[in-house]
Amino acid sequence: MKKILITGALGQIGSELTARLREVYGSQNVIATDIRQPEFSNTGTGIFEILDVTNQQDMEMLVEEYQLDTLIHLAALLSAVAEAKPQLAWDVNMNGLMNAVEVARVHGLQFFCPSSIGAFGPQTPKDHTPQVTIQRPTTMYGITKISGELLSDYYFHKFGVDTRSVRFPGLISYDTLPGGGTTDYAVDIFYEALHKKTYASFIAAGTKMDMMYMPDAIDAIIQLLEADASRLHHRNAYNISAMSVAPEDIARAIQKYLPEFELTYAVDPVRQSIAESWPNSLDVSCAVNEWGFSPKYDLDRMTKDMLKKLNKKLETSVAL
Secondary structure, three states: OOOEEEEOOOOHHHHHHHHHHHHHHOHHHEEEEEOOOOOOOOOOOOOEEEOOOOOHHHHHHHHHHHOOOEEEEOOOOOHHHHHHOHHHHHHHHHHHHHHHHHHHHHHOOEEEOOEEHHHOOOOOOOOOEOOOOOOOOOOHHHHHHHHHHHHHHHHHHHHOOOEEOEEEOEEEOOOOOOOOOHHHHHHHHHHHHHHOOEEEEOOOOOOOEEEEEHHHHHHHHHHHHHOOHHHOOOOOOEEOOOEEEOHHHHHHHHHOOOOOOEEEEOOOHHHHHHHHOOOOOEOOHHHHHHHOOOOOOOHHHHHHHHHHHHHHHHOOOOOO
8 A cells, every 4th residue: 555745736637637647546645745735626535734945854754754665846937927927937847856855765665756748848759659769858848757757767776766747739638727837838728628619829839748647647647657567667857748739729629519500719829839849649559568658539529528627617507
């Protein structure tokens, strides 16, 4: 039975992952932490502690107090926010990670910290991007993510820490709003489709990016944590994705259920520039072969479920 500490538990991934892990491992075996108190909690019943990940001593005290064996480190500034606050992004994303993986080393913890498609850059092959390829990101977020991959590799090879990771694509969720990422439009578009029947995308037409529905992302984390370590040859970090889409692809999928929906564009130069530095599509064969990655949701199935769940959540009473 795992006993898990989660940092950044109130974020887009953390809130849903915490609730799911509490279902799997028991509410008292998953300790949720974040730098602020939750205004409301959708993480399920269980222990919550305030934790600033730049304070290693406080993190270590929690590991000792609750006798934990697994650390899932999610606390980070996302791409658009990191570009606006690069020094803070380095402090949180890198110094926080160093503290977390060092605590994992000292206490013999299994360790997971997600990377991102942001770890790639303009020189990376754009289509069917290989697992191992050139990575020269041009954003602070990307720099911290590739550094995190290398640091996790170092702690595995140098100290034997059981580090594991995936490169997340854009994540789409009906439950938790995103927090400053370049792929956020792919969540916003569903809310606006139900509220206003129109959406102005800050990403330009034709800009393909990899995406995944949050239930598949959560399944991937758990599956990787439970995978046989002897099979993991690319443990930090695996390409994973479920679909490669541009804004107009999502719009067409929504229009199958809401024919009156209209997509327009109000392109944000900063986020558009970030998006253009990322791959169009990823080769996920290593994740498939080494630990059985297999997403359940394609674009149409995700769209149908998103609209159904948001319609109920937002009480919009739209006929779907």
